[in-house]
Amino acid sequence: MTLEAHSLGHGYGGEDVFESLSLSVSPGEVVAIIGPSGVGKSTLLRLLALFDRPDEGTITYDGDSVWQLPKQRRLEYRRRIGMVFQEASLFDASVRRNATYGLRVRQSWGDRLRHELARLVSRPNGTSAALEALRTVGLADNADQDAASLSGGEKQRVAFARALAYEPDVLLLDEPTSDLDPRNTAVIEDAIQQARNRGIGVAIATHDMHQAERIADRVAVLLDNELIEIGSTEIVFDDPTDDRTRKFIDGELVY
Numbered sequence: 089m090t091l092e093a094h095s096l097g098h099g100y101g102g103e104d105v106f107e108s109l110s111l112s113v114s115p116g117e118v119v120a121i122i123g124p125s126g127v128g129k130s131t132l133l134r135l136l137a138l139f140d141r142p143d144e145g146t147i148t149y150d151g152d153s154v155w156q157l158p159k160q161r162r163l164e165y166r167r168r169i170g171m172v173f174q175e176a177s178l179f180d181a182s183v184r185r186n187a188t189y190g191l192r193v194r195q196s197w198g199d200r201l202r203h204e205l206a207r208l209v210s211r212p213n214g215t216s217a218a219l220e221a222l223r224t225v226g227l228a229d230n231a232d233q234d235a236a237s238l239s240g241g242e243k244q245r246v247a248f249a250r251a252l253a254y255e256p257d258v259l260l261l262d263e264p265t266s267d268l269d270p271r272n273t274a275v276i277e278d279a280i281q282q283a284r285n286r287g288i289g290v291a292i293a294t295h296d297m298h299q300a301e302r303i304a305d306r307v308a309v310l311l312d313n314e315l316i317e318i319g320s321t322e323i324v325f326d327d328p329t330d331d332r333t334r335k336f337i338d339g340e341l342v343y
């Protein structure tokens with residue numbers, strides 16, 4: 089599923105966060121959105137995830153302008169998007185149930201009913217997808233543990249597994265490793281590469297430039313209320329078009 093944002097503008101309380109922002113994410117590519125704190129990376133991801141309607145511009149999924157569609161069809165697109173927030177929000181149940189949660193949310197009511205009926209007579213549907221996702225983040229052995237007893241890093245890995253478990257077409261990640269140590273960060277980065285290799289399009293907001301360089305195919309630089317640059321990771325890091333990009337990457341821009 090190809091995601092495209094055209095001339096997006098958005099703000100709060102009459103104050104623009106960004107304007108004229110255009111960006112695409114194709115199947116099987118990782119696009120990193122980098123920029124200093126408060127520049128609007130989370131706002132952009134929320135718009136792409138269809139949580140909020142943009143003040144200006146259009147968002148298309150596979151060419152369909154999603155905010156022009158009837159609500160039901162927009163929700164169908166919404167269900168094909170996995171989003172991982174900066175703060176892992178798990179509920180008080182086992183790791184496995186947390187990882188399975190997305191599978192149930194994604195289903196229609198009819199499917200959910202069938203799922204619940206199936207659960208009464210056999211193993212829950214989706215268990216294997218959830219377990220496979222937990223395996224990807226190295227937590228399959230913790231499936232029956234209480235999520236509440238996990239460390240912060242492990243919780244973030246479960247949140248990531250939950251998004252992966254239902255095989256979204258697009259994965260939107262908001263600083264998914266901000267609170268993780270290098271080992272946990274490596275696990276998530278590896279899982280992102282696996283998602284990409286399975287054809288999922290990934291957009292990741294990060295202020296860790298090294299992370300963008302390690303995992304992204306393309307990098308978008310958000311600065312001064314706009315996307316000042318978007319291009320292949322190599323070009324953005326080694327030979328950027330906009331001088332502010334070079335300064336930001338070299339740490340010369342202070343915000």
Ligand SMILES: Nc1ncnc2c1ncn2[C@@H]1O[C@H](COP(=O)(O)OP(=O)(O)OP(=O)(O)O)[C@@H](O)[C@H]1O
Pocket residue numbers: 100101105123124125126127128129130131132295
């Ligand atoms: N719901 C909201 N209501 C009002 N202002 C908001 C809201 N969400 C974000 N903002 C403001 O919009 C601007 C962009 O915030 P956003 O969280 O998108 O930035 P960010 O680049 O993700 O920052 P960080 O890297 O610190 O998470 C900030 O000035 C923030 O205070």
